[in-house]
Amino acid sequence: MKGFERLPGRHSLFWKLACLLIAFCLLMIWLSWSWGRYMEQQSAYLSDKSREILTGYAAGAELAWSTQGSAGVDAWLRRMAERESTWVGVIGNDLQSLGSTPLSDKESQRLTFLRGLDWPVSRHVIGLPWMKVPFPVDPGAGSLVIELPQRFMPGRYQLFWRVVTNGVIPGLFTLLLCIGLYRLLIMPLNQLREQANAWRADQLNTRMSRDATSRQDELGELGRAFDHMSERLQGTVRLQQQLLRDMSHELRTPLSRLRVACDSEQDPAKLRERLGREIDAMQRLVEDSLQLAWLDSETTPLPQEDIQLHALWDILRENACFESGWPASRLPCLLPADSWVRGNLNALAQALENILRNAVRHSPQGGCVQLDGCREGDYWHIWLQDQGAGIAEDDLERIFAPFTRLDGSRPGDGGFGLGLSIARNAVQRQGGRLWAENTGQGLRVHLHLLAR
Amino acid sequence: MTPAAVGLPSILTIEDDPVLGAYVHEQLGRSGFQVTWCQNGQQGLQLARAQAFDLVLMDILLPGLDGLSILTHLRQSHAMPVILMSALGAEADRISGFRLGADDYLPKPFSMVELCVRIEAILRRVALDRRPEPPRASVPEHARVLHFDDERCDVSCQDQWAGLTRSEYRLLETLHRNAEEVLSKAFLYQQVLQRGYAPHDRSLDMHVSQIRRKLKAIGYIEREVRTVWGKGYVLSGHDEGL
Numbered sequence: 001m002k003g004f005e006r007l008p009g010r011h012s013l014f015w016k017l018a019c020l021l022i023a024f025c026l027l028m029i030w031l032s033w034s035w036g037r038y039m040e041q042q043s044a045y046l047s048d049k050s051r052e053i054l055t056g057y058a059a060g061a062e063l064a065w066s067t068q069g070s071a072g073v074d075a076w077l078r079r080m081a082e083r084e085s086t087w088v089g090v091i092g093n094d095l096q097s098l099g100s101t102p103l104s105d106k107e108s109q110r111l112t113f114l115r116g117l118d119w120p121v122s123r124h125v126i127g128l129p130w131m132k133v134p135f136p137v138d139p140g141a142g143s144l145v146i147e148l149p150q151r152f153m154p155g156r157y158q159l160f161w162r163v164v165t166n167g168v169i170p171g172l173f174t175l176l177l178c179i180g181l182y183r184l185l186i187m188p189l190n191q192l193r194e195q196a197n198a199w200r201a202d203q204l205n206t207r208m209s210r211d212a213t214s215r216q217d218e219l220g221e222l223g224r225a226f227d228h229m230s231e232r233l234q235g236t237v238r239l240q241q242q243l244l245r246d247m248s249h250e251l252r253t254p255l256s257r258l259r260v261a262c263d264s265e266q267d268p269a270k271l272r273e274r275l276g277r278e279i280d281a282m283q284r285l286v287e288d289s290l291q292l293a294w295l296d297s298e299t300t301p302l303p304q305e306d307i308q309l310h311a312l313w314d315i316l317r318e319n320a321c322f323e324s325g326w327p328a329s330r331l332p333c334l335l336p337a338d339s340w341v342r343g344n345l346n347a348l349a350q351a352l353e354n355i356l357r358n359a360v361r362h363s364p365q366g367g368c369v370q371l372d373g374c375r376e377g378d379y380w381h382i383w384l385q386d387q388g389a390g391i392a393e394d395d396l397e398r399i400f401a402p403f404t405r406l407d408g409s410r411p412g413d414g415g416f417g418l419g420l421s422i423a424r425n426a427v428q429r430q431g432g433r434l435w436a437e438n439t440g441q442g443l444r445v446h447l448h449l450l451a452r
Numbered sequence: 453m454t455p456a457a458v459g460l461p462s463i464l465t466i467e468d469d470p471v472l473g474a475y476v477h478e479q480l481g482r483s484g485f486q487v488t489w490c491q492n493g494q495q496g497l498q499l500a501r502a503q504a505f506d507l508v509l510m511d512i513l514l515p516g517l518d519g520l521s522i523l524t525h526l527r528q529s530h531a532m533p534v535i536l537m538s539a540l541g542a543e544a545d546r547i548s549g550f551r552l553g554a555d556d557y558l559p560k561p562f563s564m565v566e567l568c569v570r571i572e573a574i575l576r577r578v579a580l581d582r583r584p585e586p587p588r589a590s591v592p593e594h595a596r597v598l599h600f601d602d603e604r605c606d607v608s609c610q611d612q613w614a615g616l617t618r619s620e621y622r623l624l625e626t627l628h629r630n631a632e633e634v635l636s637k638a639f640l641y642q643q644v645l646q647r648g649y650a651p652h653d654r655s656l657d658m659h660v661s662q663i664r665r666k667l668k669a670i671g672y673i674e675r676e677v678r679t680v681w682g683k684g685y686v687l688s689g690h691d692e693g694l
Contacts, residue, residue, distance in 0.1 A: 283561060291652070298544075311661040315654060322681055349654040 011216035016184065024177050028170055035165050043154050043161070044120035050152035051117050054133050058144040061090045062135035065098055065142060073099040086128065086147035098142050114145060121154055128153065188212055188219040195226055204234040239296075243289065246403035250285055250416055254278040288418040292402060295347075295425035302344035302429055306452045309339045309382065313371055316353050324360050330368040331356075339373070340452035341380050347426035348449070351434070354419035355384050355445050361415070362388035362443070375451060383446045390438040399436060400424045460486040461575055462503075466496035466510035466522070467537070472560075476509070479564045485571070493517030500526055506578070507571060512538040512545065520552055527553040533574045535648075537562070546650065556638070556648035570649070573639035580643065598672060600625060612670040619644060620659050620666070627677060627687035636684040660685055 008014040046054075057080070064076035073090050077099055080088045087107070090098045095111050097103050103111070114132035115121065121129050133144040191212050198206040207230065212223040258278050265271040313333045321328050341348070359369045363386050373382030391399065391406060398404050402421040427434040433448040463485045467473040470491070477489040488505070490496045493516035500508055500522070508526070512519035519536055526534065536549045539560040546557045556570050599608045605621040607614050616624065623644045627635060640656055641649040649656075660677050667676065675689040 279561070287651075294544075307658075308662070311658060311665060312654075314661045314664070315657040318679060322679075345658060346652050346654050349657075350652055 011220075013185075013217040013219065016217070017181075020177070020180070020184075024173070028173065031173075032166060032170065035169075039161050039165060041120075043158050046117060046121065046148075046152060046154055054117060054131065054144070054146065054152070055136055057088075057146065058133040059136050061144045062137055062141065065090060065135075066138075070098060070100050074101075084146070084149050086149050087130075088147070089145045090142060091145055092142040093140060111145065121148070185219070188215070188223065192222065192226055195230070199230065199233070204230060204237060206230070243293075243402060247285070247289055250403065251282060254281050285416050285418075288416060288422060291350075292418055292422050292425060295422065295429055298429075302347055304342055304344055304430065306340050306342055307345055307348060309333075309335050309341060309371075309373075309380070310337060312345075312349060312352065316349065316356055319353065320356055320360055323357075326360065330366075332368065332370045334370060334372040335382065339375075339380060339382075341449040342452050343430040343432065343449055344426075347430055351423035351426040351447075352384075354423040358415075358419055359384055359386035359388070359443070359445070362386060364388065367442075373447075376448075378451055380449045380451045381446065382449065383444050385439065385442060385444045387442040390440075390443045391436075393438065396436045396438070400434070460484055461506040462486040462488065463571070464496065464500055464503075464505040464508045464510075465489045466493065466508070466514060466519070467491070468511060468514050476564075476567070480568075480571075483564075483568055491515075493519070493522055497522045497525055500530065500532070505532055507574060508532060508534045509567075509571070510534070510536060512536055512540060512549070520548065523549070523552045523554060533578060535570060535574065546648075550647060554648070555642070557650070558648075569636050570638045573636055573642045576639055577642040597674075598628070600628065609667075609670050609672040614666040614670050614672075616663065616666060617659075620663050623656070623659050624663050624677075624687070627685060631675070631687050632689075634680045634683050634686045638684075640684065656685075 061073065061076055064072035068075070077088060077090065089103065089107070091103075091111065092098050095108070110130050114130050117131065117133055128148050128150065131146050131148050133146065135141050135143060191208060195206060195208055208223045208227050213220060213227055215223065255278075258275070261271060261274045261278075265274065310333060313331075313335075317328055317331045317333075320326065320331060356369065363369060367387035369384060369386045371382060371384055373380055375381075395404075395406055399406065400420050400423075403417045404421075405415065405417040424434045427447060427449070431450055433446075435446050437444045437446060461484075463480060465473065465476055465480070465487055467476060467489070468491050473489055473491065477487050480487045488499065488503075490499055493514035495516065496508075496510060496514070497517060510519045510522060514522075517525075519538070523534055523536070526532075533555040534553070535556045535558055536554045537558045537560055538545055538549075546559075549557045555574050558567060558570060597609070600621075601608065604613075605618050606616050607621070607624060623640065626640065626643055637656060638649045641647055641653075644659075645655060660679075663677055667673075675687055678686050678688050680686055
C-alpha cells in the first residue's frame with residue numbers, strides 16, 4: 001500500500017506532464033510512420049507529367065509505325081535519340097523490334113522485365129528502369145520501350161522531403177511542446193521570482209495573483225506557501241517594530257526617573273536605593289522581552305514531562321503568598337488530587353505564575369483566587385478565577401498582546417504588560433490553549449492542557 | 453572552603469570589560485578568594501592550562517578567543533569547574549554552554565551576592581566530591597524517625613515507604629545530612645541535579661513540593677523542608693526562626 005500512498009495527487013502536475021508527453025510521443029511516432037509511408041508511396045510512382053510525355057512518345061511511335069512501318073519507326077527512333085539520351089525501342093507483341101535493326105541479346109534480356117507506367121518504380125533498382133508503354137490507340141500492335149530518363153525518375157526531391165518529414169516537422173512540433181511546457185511550468189515560477197524580488201525590495205505587502213494561488217497542482221501549493229510565508233514575514237516585521245517601539249518607551253520611563261533622581265537627589269543612600277529599584281525594573285523588562293522573543297522564535301518542541309498540578313500550585317502559592325502577603329487559604333486549589341498534565345514544567349510554571357500574579361494584583365481587599373478544572377477527554381481544562389472587576393469584553397483578547405496595559409491598571413505597579421503574552425506563548429509552545437472570560441464575579445483565565 | 457587546598461581558593465577571571473573586571477576582581481578578593489584577572493581569551497586559556505585554579509569564571513564574548521572555544525579546549529585536558537557569564541542571556545547560549553561542560557551560567561547583569569553564592573555552591577560540591585562520605589550524623593531517637601535506604605532510594609517512617617524518586621531522594625538526603633543548615637538553591641542544583649541554576653528553572657522547587665507531599669502522606673511531621681526566602685531550603689524541625 002505504501003507504493004500507492006506515494007502516488008501523486010489527483011491534481012498533481014505529474015498527470016498533466018505524463019499525458020502531454022505520452023500524447024506527444026504517440027503523435028510523433030504516428031506522424032513519422034504514416035507520413036513516411038505516404039511519401040515513400042508517392043515517390044515510387046511516375047508523376048502525371050512524365051506519364052503524359054511517355055504516352056505522347058508512344059503515340060508518336062504508333063503513328064510512325066502505322067503510317068510508314070519499319071522505316072518510319074527507324075526515322076522516329078533517330079529523332080528520339082536526339083531528344084533522349086537513354087535507350088529507346090519500339091517492339092511488337094512478339095517482343096521483336098519493329099524497327100529495321102534487330103535487338104541485341106542483352107536488350108532482349110532486358111525486355112523480359114518491363115514496367116508499366118502505373119507500376120511503382122523501386123528506388124532500390126540498379127541503374128534506370130525500363131518502361132513499356134503500349135501504343136495508345138491500338139495496344140495490341142506494339143509498345144514503346146524506353147529506359148526511363150533520369151529526369152522522369154520519381155523521388156528526385158526525396159532527400160528534401162525526408163528532411164522535412166523527419167527533421168523539420170518534428171522539430172516544429174517539439175518547439176510547440178516546449179512553448180506549452182514553458183507556459184505551464186515556468187510562467188508561474190516567474191511570478192514567484194517577481195514576488196521574491198518584491199521582498200528583496202522590502203515590499204512585504206505584495207501577494208501572488210489569484211490564478212497563481214488558486215491552481216490545484218504543486219505550483220499552486222508553492223504559490224500559497226509563498227503567500228503564507230510573506231504574511232508571516234510581514235507579521236514578524238510588524239511585531240518586531242511594535243516591540244522595539246514599546247520597549248524603548250518602557251525603558252524611557254525608568255531612565256527618565258533615573259535622570260530626575262540623578263539631578264535632584266542629594267542623599268546618597270536614597271539615591272542608591274532608587275538606583276537599585278530602577279535597575280531591577282529595567283532588568284526585568286529586558287528579561288521578560290527576551291523570554292517572549294525566545295518563546296516566539298524557538299520552534300524546537302520543549303521537553304515534556306508529567307506534572308502534578310497540586311504540587312505545582314503549592315510552589316506558586318508559596319511564592320505568591322510571600323510576594324503579596326496573602327494567607328495560603330485565599331489561594332485554594334479545588335482540583336482532584338490526582339490531576340496530572342503533560343507539559344514543560346518551567347514554561348507551565350511561568351505561565352501559571354504570571355496569570356496568578358495578574359489575578360492577585362487585580363483582586364479586591366480580602367478577595368481570593370482559586371484554581372479549578374475538569375477533565376475533558378485527553379485534556380485537562382483548568383481555570384483560575386479571581387474576584388476582581390473583570391475587563392471589557394473587547395479587551396479579552398487584547399490582554400494577551402505584548403505591552404498591553406489596560407486603563408485600570410496602575411502605572412508603576414511593576415507590570416509591563418508582558419506577563420500574559422509570555423503565559424500564552426508558553427502554553428501554546430506545549431500544545432495547550434489559553435484564553436480569558438468574564439464570569440460576572442471576576443475574570444476567569446482558562447487553560448487547556450494535555451493530560452498525562 | 454576546600455580542605456584539600458591550603459589557603460584561599462584560587463579563581464581565574466577572564467573578562468575583557470575593564471570596569472566589570474576590576475570590580476569583580478576587587479569584590480572577590482574581598483570575599484576571600486585569590487583572584488587572577490586576565491582580559492584576553494588566548495592568554496586566559498594558557499593561564500588556565502598552566503596553573504591549577506579552583507574555578508574559572510569567564511565571559512563568553514572575549515577578544516582573542518571566545519569563552520565557548522576556551523571551554524572546549526579546556527575540557528579536553530582539565531576538569532576544573534567553569535562558570536560562564538554573558539550579557540547575551542539567550543536560552544540557546546545557556547544550553548550550549550552546559551553542553552560544552554560549563555558548571556554554571558550567570559546572565560549579566562548579576563549582583564556580587566549572586567556570584568558569590570554560585571561560586572561557593574560549586575566549590576562546596578567539589579569539596580564534597582573529593583571528601584570521603586562522612587558517617588551520617590546520628591539523629592536523636594524519636595518515635596517517628598526517617599530511615600534512609602540507599603538501595604531503594606527511598607525513605608520510610610514507621611514501615612511506610614514514601615515512594616520518592618531518585619532525585620527527590622538525593623535532595624532529601626543532602627538536606628538531611630546538612631540538617632538545620634540553609635542550603636542555597638545554587639548548591640542544591642549543583643549537588644542534586646548536577647547543573648547550574650536559572651531563574652525560571654522550577655525543577656528543584658517541584659522536587660521539594662513533592663517531598664513535602666510525600667512526607668506528609670506517610671505522616672512524618674517532625675521535620676519539614678522549609679523555604680528560606682532569597683537563600684534556599686533547609687530541613688528543619690523548628691516552626692519558628694529562620
